[in-house]
Amino acid sequence: MQRLIPTLRNDQVDEALISVINSLQICAKEISFRVGQGELAGVLGSTLSENIQGETQKKLDILSNQLIKEILLECQHVRAVASEEEEGIVLGHDNGKYLVAFDPLDGSSNIDINSMVGTIFSILPVPENNSGDVDMFLQPGRNQVAAGYILYGPSIMLAFTTGNGLRMFTLDQTVGEFLLTKKDLQIEAETSEFAINMSNFRHWQEGMQLYVDDLLAGTSGPRAKNFNMRWVAAMVADVHRILCRGGLFAYPWDARSANKPYKLRLMYEGNPMAWLVEQAGGLAHSGEERILDIQPTDIHQRVGIILGAKHEVETCLRYLEGSQSGDKTV
Numbered sequence: 001m002q003r004l005i006p007t008l009r010n011d012q013v014d015e016a017l018i019s020v021i022n023s024l025q026i027c028a029k030e031i032s033f034r035v036g037q038g039e040l041a042g043v044l045g046s047t048l049s050e051n052i053q054g055e056t057q058k059k060l061d062i063l064s065n066q067l068i069k070e071i072l073l074e075c076q077h078v079r080a081v082a083s084e085e086e087e088g089i090v091l092g093h094d095n096g097k098y099l100v101a102f103d104p105l106d107g108s109s110n111i112d113i114n115s116m117v118g119t120i121f122s123i124l125p126v127p128e129n130n131s132g133d134v135d136m137f138l139q140p141g142r143n144q145v146a147a148g149y150i151l152y153g154p155s156i157m158l159a160f161t162t163g164n165g166l167r168m169f170t171l172d173q174t175v176g177e178f179l180l181t182k183k184d185l186q187i188e189a190e191t192s193e194f195a196i197n198m199s200n201f202r203h204w205q206e207g208m209q210l211y212v213d214d215l216l217a218g219t220s221g222p223r224a225k226n227f228n229m230r231w232v233a234a235m236v237a238d239v240h241r242i243l244c245r246g247g248l249f250a251y252p253w254d255a256r257s258a259n260k261p262y263k264l265r266l267m268y269e270g271n272p273m274a275w276l277v278e279q280a281g282g283l284a285h286s287g288e289e290r291i292l293d294i295q296p297t298d299i300h301q302r303v304g305i306i307l308g309a310k311h312e313v314e315t316c317l318r319y320l321e322g323s324q325s326g327d328k329t330v
């Protein structure tokens, strides 16, 4: 089975980018060890480097953030990092070619119940004539040069793209290497499974309510088929399921945040997941536009997300459009 770095070399990925990805691979191994230790991580963990030894009592999401930040900033090809857990960007090396945005531990509320969590990352090129400040990151997701996630589940998996299709690697804990276990994954265009937090129903736009009503109506409704629902409450795990066996995931626009989307973030969750899904033949949309085309105005900007099986996402979008235009018969 192929290891991660030789796979990237076969694809002729830039050596500087490989070096950044290698740093992320190191982070993944450290964090997976910590996640595996569970509650013991705070008292027994001892594999971390000296400069963060003092932080082992911190919650795992804070610790993961610190680990990723420190390991990435040691890589000379990293110009700066932006994290869901940090207010501003953190600068690295002046001549670094890459920017890394990441969610250190997505689904972190699952830690307390020993359920799945993951690290999501997005790598962007440093723009020419860059200002050296936060503006460097304000690029649409279609500019990404690599994106992926590490899922800390029963096994540790890395799902990853550099634009050459979607690949998944599994951490072989006996040798400490990520080995290629799935490649060229494709999401079926049709599905009968969806993932959404139903408790938010009353906050959604009318089109989304109508769409979900019709999914729930099953064979007796206009869709004339039964749909199943799943919700892990960790986007990384819900998207992983969709990449493996299909489905639709939505965290749509929600009236709780007035005219702003709620609650997922464009740069740490939306963009990397959208690219993975598109690489697998699926669609990823905000409800208003393709996620990868959104021009960010803030590194912590939030976005509505509807992604997964192509035909199902298109159907959902027709309900949203229909309700905006007053046509309720989509």
Ligand code: AFP
Binding pocket: 105, 106, 107, 108, 109, 110, 197, 233, 234, 235, 236, 251, 263, 264
């Ligand atoms: P946490 O990291 O705070 O647990 O949030 C996870 C998340 O951002 C995303 O991974 C889930 O899809 C979504 O929130 C779950 O949100 P709800 O708790 O509203 O269902």
